[in-house]
Amino acid sequence: MSSPSASENSLALLRANIDQSVRWPVLLFFTSAGFWFLASIVLGMISTWALLSPDTFSGCAMLQYGRVQSAHTTAMVYGFGFNLAFGMILWLMHRLCRLPMKAQAVPVVAGHVWNIAITIGILFILGGVNSGLEWLEFPKQVGPALLISYIAIALWAFVPFTQRDQPQTYVSLWFLVAALFAFPALFLPTQIMIHIVPGAAVVSSAINHWYIGGLLFLFFAPVAVASVFYFVPKVSGRPLFSFSLAVFAFWALIFLGGWTGLQRLIGGPLPAWMTAISGAATFLLIIPALLIWINTRATLADRSRLVTYSATLRFSYAATVGLVIATVFGGLTTIPSIFALTGLTQGALSVQIAILLGVFMFAGFGAIYFIIPRLCNCEWRSGSAIRFHFWFTTYAVIMILAMYLVGGLWQGDATYELEGTWKVVTDSARPYYIGRMLGWVLLLIANFSFVINLWSMIFGKGRKAGTATLLHEVDEMDKDLFVVEPTETSKA
Numbered sequence: 001m002s003s004p005s006a007s008e009n010s011l012a013l014l015r016a017n018i019d020q021s022v023r024w025p026v027l028l029f030f031t032s033a034g035f036w037f038l039a040s041i042v043l044g045m046i047s048t049w050a051l052l053s054p055d056t057f058s059g060c061a062m063l064q065y066g067r068v069q070s071a072h073t074t075a076m077v078y079g080f081g082f083n084l085a086f087g088m089i090l091w092l093m094h095r096l097c098r099l100p101m102k103a104q105a106v107p108v109v110a111g112h113v114w115n116i117a118i119t120i121g122i123l124f125i126l127g128g129v130n131s132g133l134e135w136l137e138f139p140k141q142v143g144p145a146l147l148i149s150y151i152a153i154a155l156w157a158f159v160p161f162t163q164r165d166q167p168q169t170y171v172s173l174w175f176l177v178a179a180l181f182a183f184p185a186l187f188l189p190t191q192i193m194i195h196i197v198p199g200a201a202v203v204s205s206a207i208n209h210w211y212i213g214g215l216l217f218l219f220f221a222p223v224a225v226a227s228v229f230y231f232v233p234k235v236s237g238r239p240l241f242s243f244s245l246a247v248f249a250f251w252a253l254i255f256l257g258g259w260t261g262l263q264r265l266i267g268g269p270l271p272a273w274m275t276a277i278s279g280a281a282t283f284l285l286i287i288p289a290l291l292i293w294i295n296t297r298a299t300l301a302d303r304s305r306l307v308t309y310s311a312t313l314r315f316s317y318a319a320t321v322g323l324v325i326a327t328v329f330g331g332l333t334t335i336p337s338i339f340a341l342t343g344l345t346q347g348a349l350s351v352q353i354a355i356l357l358g359v360f361m362f363a364g365f366g367a368i369y370f371i372i373p374r375l376c377n378c379e380w381r382s383g384s385a386i387r388f389h390f391w392f393t394t395y396a397v398i399m400i401l402a403m404y405l406v407g408g409l410w411q412g413d414a415t416y417e418l419e420g421t422w423k424v425v426t427d428s429a430r431p432y433y434i435g436r437m438l439g440w441v442l443l444l445i446a447n448f449s450f451v452i453n454l455w456s457m458i459f460g461k462g463r464k465a466g467t468a469t470l471l472h473e474v475d476e477m478d479k480d481l482f483v484v485e486p487t488e489t490s491k492a
Helices: 004-021 023-052 065-097 105-126 142-163 171-196 201-236 243-257 272-284 286-308 311-332 336-342 346-376 383-416 422-428 430-458 476-482
Strands: none
Touching: 004 023, 004 065, 004 346, 023 065, 023 105, 023 346, 023 430, 065 105, 065 142, 065 171, 065 201, 065 346, 105 142, 142 171, 171 201, 171 243, 201 243, 201 272, 201 286, 201 311, 201 346, 243 272, 243 286, 272 286, 272 311, 286 311, 311 346, 311 383, 336 346, 336 383, 346 383, 346 430, 383 422, 383 430, 422 430
């Protein structure tokens, strides 16, 4: 019978083998996500400037608001969002199933195909080829390439789940597997019903909004929650507070998330019950969001001070707070009196921004700060650089979100009190466009420095591997927080 130390050494060796086996695919997706994130921010800045000063790009059709905003959205969702999700999913699935990846070339090739398809799609959008459907602006010819490359990546992420020998399925795997199946279940019928057998325009619009709601709450949110439920117990050294709460939150999120999206068509030419159910589901999402936050907070318990020192814990915990805020925003915008003001304004986009930037992005950064040192065999160079990244990103997201929501309310109120031309209504939101621009600038500064740090790690320019880089020097009173007992999650 092996000794405990021998068992621990064996687990450490297994984890190292897994990390090396997924190294190149995960680095590909994380670096691609970094590139696309910077590109989407720049495109967001250009689109915002086009609202502030439309004549600036009057001589360049490629930089007109309609094209640049669509390119910005595509780069943010499919470039940044999916690449980050792919890296997180591949690493988490193999770590939780305790199996090294085989044939790394498959996800690497599929990842290149995905990114080439996104690049082609964005170039077509900037060239004026646009479907006019939100989050689906790219030409229909790009869709098959995205679907095929996604299936290849998803299969390589799902294979270890089918071959695992652990008797219990950890709750993070529930969320990850659900997310893996969600995208093709949303994307394929959407492509068929919009491009192959198109129906009436109102049907296309309904399917379009259902697809957006599904991606937000059936793909991006589950990946974020899976990351949080893995890293918070692992870094804190405490088991997840309640498996039952996590399972209930999972089923509530999956059931309600599939009904969302159509609330943005309240008052439109759809049966009232469809938009009413969608609005109710969006409002009720506050329940699983609160349960996820409570479970995370209770897991940390008396070790909550670790959030002060750990980058992974700080970003992960911020993601759960962001999820509560995002669902509250979503619930509020379904209230008829508020929807009447925000439904046809920029305020309608606040929930999308909150989920993508306030939840998924923070969970993704938390994962990166944990994963990259294990792939590159060195530690992050500076805790102060991580603090800078966290706070500037937080301030930027809060500013952007506030400008979308408050600007939308202001714009909606101006619409009801229309005096003069429509330009008066548009100009009423001008101060909020300026605020949004400042938010994008802050986000660009924060994440340009992050991408530089990321590449320095990849080239081995980080600190020598050893103790993790902490955000602050450890206070004498908190030293006992760093003495932890191994838990089932920490062994994965």
